[in-house]
Amino acid sequence: MYVAVKGGETAIANAHQLLADRRRGNRELPAIAIEQIVEQLALSVDRVMAEASLYDRSLAALAVKQSRGDLIEAIFLLRAYRTTLPRFGTSEPIDTARMQIERRVSATYKDLPGGQLLGPTFDYTHRLLDPDLLHDTPVEAPAGRTDADEPVMRVSEILAGEGLIEADGELPADHVAGDLTREPMEFPMTRDLRLQALARGDEGFLLALGYSTQRGYGRTHPFVGEIRIGLVDIELDVPELGFAVSLGEILVTECQMVNQFKGSAKASPQFTRGYGLVFGQSERKAMSMSLVDRALRTQEFGEDVVAPAQDEEFVISHCDNVQATGFVEHLKLPHYVDFQAELDLVRRMRAKHAQPHDHQEAAE
């Protein structure tokens, strides 16, 4: 006999216990330490910090551990923590010209003031599995640089000297940077909010959209003006003190994409820019972001919106992986009440459909 199902609570508790067991894995192996994740899976930690919009290596590493290495789950964990944190102020804009540079490359110049600096990159490695890593093989100390503290001018400044590239743009003096985690989104968005959405947007989604612009869906003729990775100071203006104090430094990746613009009736031909800035080291994300940022500025330049990457509502509404995964995965929640309604409808429609062929015994 059928008995109405009970036991959801026990089932959930048991499932969580099993999850904890699977997360820990074989007990004979030592548990992975947070410090190990911070040090040795640094790029996972970076991605989690970037897309959770919270710069905290230890918490991000904890999230990676807790999520069994599922980075979107880790991003979700960290965001759910972030949302409970109080806001005690807004930092001064970071100055990437004063970045302590670890990597800096430009594709538009062979050489330039400050030089090309490869830094810790996978580029030019041969993707051969390295059997040495099966063991804890000693690693040599890297070569350092002596001139590390000198400011390095940005490529956009080189082009700006000739007026060849659009300027940074002006904001009204009373402009307060938006915060899409505290205010409801509205379309069309201002660029600060759009960049914020892209900065925490899904790396894979932005990568695919950026890629689509390269394959003809909203072409932007991009060149990597510059990518730079390094530490920047975070400063907070403290009203009681009357000056800005440094809160510490964070690692960021900045990409300035330089794009062709043929000019319009109003504006002379000039290079335009797409901008990407991401917590930690993630060139793929910063580059994708700058491609998509430029694509989303289509209307600003009087160009036609013809491709998905140029469509602000489409891109911004769907770039958040925590939202996306939640809504996609919610389909596994019970929907049997609605399904019942559909069953009923389909049965009725089938019955009616059968009628013309079978006048005598109409179904039902």
Added chain:
Amino acid sequence: MTALADYNFAYLDEQTKRMIRRAILKAIAIPGYQVPFASREMPMPYGWGTGGVQVTASILGPHDVLKVIDQGADDTTNAVSIRAFFQKVANVAVTTKTSEATIIQTRHRIPEETLGVNQVLVYQVPIPEPLRFLEPRETETRQMHALEEYGLMHVKLYEDIARHGRIATTYAYPVKVAGRYVMDPSPTPKFDNPKMNQSAALQLFGAGREKRIYAVPPYTDVVSLDFEDHPFEVQTFEKPCALCGARHVYLDEVVLDDKGGRMFVCSDTDFCETRREEGHRGEMLGDIKEAAE
């Protein structure tokens, strides 16, 4: 509670609650209008009731009695999870009895029992925009609401009739609230739509991912869209509930075996249990001999 000492009563900080309460007040003042609000990231996934949870968290007081249902049932996993969340972060009394609850958070159903003036029904809403599947752009749909431009929706319903001989919308069936805004009742089966009309209870709708709150104040007209020659009608079931014998309630179809055996039982588990306690017996409970298998 010690492990959660850092969290405020009902999880959200008081400033956030104030922001949400303002959105709720505005929603009540403009019945059926979708009020944008700064939805927070909740510790459960988007699409799993974050909007409803935020609304509940904002209106919940220490003396409230909370009931959470999903598909009409108190014991579905997500209902259990959300109920446990509020027990943990707010330590409020919970119940499965509809009549005892002051706040009922629901997904996909309205309880069968008529709600009263001291009750609030909080709906979890996935897509708050009734026009979304006709027009994907928010900028467009907001304008359509502003201009009361609902022709598209009527055309859609008409096309259903032309194609299928009936309106082929069975859940999330659009309604007009207080003669002004067309509103999505959340994906409840259309069976529940009439219960929204002139309800004594306050009805609040929270869509977390889409960042919208809307409301139907008590005693407000809620009319399901239809045509004079194709009036709105709700689903009917041929048999009563197999456990409690109730008629004119929404039933779940339960598959019993792989030979086509199935039974129909109340989707509202509390309603069904209460009736059985009162001595009602459906055919599957064995009291009626000829129905026993």
